[in-house]
Amino acid sequence: MDVPLVMAGAGHSHLVAMRCWAEQGVRAPEGSVLISPGTHAWYSGMMPGLLAGRFHVEQCAIDLRPLADSVGLRMVYGDISAMNADRQKLVLSNKHTLAYQLLSINTGSEPPAPKNDGSVPLEPAKPFANFFQRWQLWRQEPPGEIVVLGGGPAAFELVLALQWKLPTTGFRLICAEELLSGQPVALQQAAAALMREREIECLPDTAISNIRDGQLWSGGKVVAHPDAVVLATGAAPLPWYACSALATDNRGFLRVNACLQSVNHPQVFISGDACSHNGSQRSGVYAVRQGPTLAHNVMAFLNDRPLRQYQPQTRTLALLATADGGALLSYGKHSISTTVMRPLLGFWKDRLDQGFIHRHERK
Ligand SMILES: Cc1cc2nc3c(=O)[nH]c(=O)nc-3n(C[C@H](O)[C@H](O)[C@H](O)COP(=O)(O)OP(=O)(O)OC[C@H]3O[C@@H](n4cnc5c(N)ncnc54)[C@H](O)[C@@H]3O)c2cc1C
Incomplete structure (x- = not known):
């Protein structure tokens, strides 16, 4: 039936x-x-x-x-x-x-993957349950180098979070465009400074076309040969x-x-x-x-009643977690990223996120 x-x-x-x-x-x-x-x-x-x-x-x-x-x-x-x-x-x-x-x-x-021959393990950021399992294995046996592919908010947050708990692993963020493309310039600059501070190398404008023989290729050049690649590619x-x-x-x-x-x-x-x-x-x-x-x-x-049209918002609030409990904010063309404000923004992000979970929990 x-x-x-x-x-x-x-x-x-x-x-x-x-x-x-x-x-x-x-x-x-x-x-x-x-x-x-x-x-x-x-x-x-x-x-x-x-x-x-x-x-x-x-x-x-x-x-x-x-x-x-x-x-x-x-x-x-x-x-x-x-x-x-x-x-x-x-x-x-x-x-x-x-x-x-x-x-x-x-x-x-699902995050798109570049062409590859399977010589480097690719770990998509989604489904989260699978990625979390991989993360637990990395915690027990940290890889030498991890590349995160992607340049958007998710990739930025992920690489900071991974590096926070795996300080002995080398991290690189490889973005096809600039870091946080489309976000306010002040936010991009603050994000880049934070990456430098945490010793995470960022390669902007580097689209990975191919992964073969353990190497990541971009425009005919080898740009990395990591132990694992995290896909946060959109x-x-x-x-x-x-x-x-x-x-x-x-x-x-x-x-x-x-x-x-x-x-x-x-x-x-x-x-x-x-x-x-x-x-x-x-x-x-x-x-x-x-x-x-x-x-x-x-x-x-x-019930055979009239449908409603969905009106998407024109601007969205983004709070980007910096792994240490802080966050950077963007809203349309505006951003807040000063060191003084980050803990406060992080606190606000936590409240919003936990509020979402609580509203959807049923006993
Ligand atoms: C690390 C990371 C952080 C992010 N942070 C943010 C953020 O802070 N703010 C933000 O706006 N966006 C964020 N995003 C983007 C956001 O995750 C997605 O845009 C959002 O989850 C899309 O929601 P959805 O409702 O389409 O489906 P999802 O929330 O992706 O859920 C899809 C559901 O479908 C299930 N499913 C998948 N395949 C099947 C199948 N074949 N059969 C049955 N069920 C299936 C999955 O188990 C899952 O429960 C982040 C993304 C990543 C990777």
């Missing part, structure tokens, strides 16, 4: 949508499910703090079953490996098939999006209209990193903000 509502993935938007339903006393139709590979949802904003040893796992991950229970969703543990939107079917990696009437996808993205679509029969953009993300509905399959909603939405960027902040609209629209669709 078809499942009336399948919530695929426990990303930021689904957490918020479930919390909205719980607060409004709304329950999913009988037989609806939430699919997740794991029992917990890891909150990305706190991952650098977790790696820096500032938090325990339980403080950064939300137990999904109580939240799902509170809105009448049954947990199905598994990974979606394929989908056919024309036949309204999902296939899990254990070959189990689910037919749905209404589907909401919030399964995120967002690429999950492989199964391409063959799902859902409309995609030229990068392979799933195209949605203003109501977060697939442009060619109205019984599929898509949110967070997975979706290609005019005006949205791929970050947790946007995924979270899509949550309330998604919560409304899924229930409206089920």
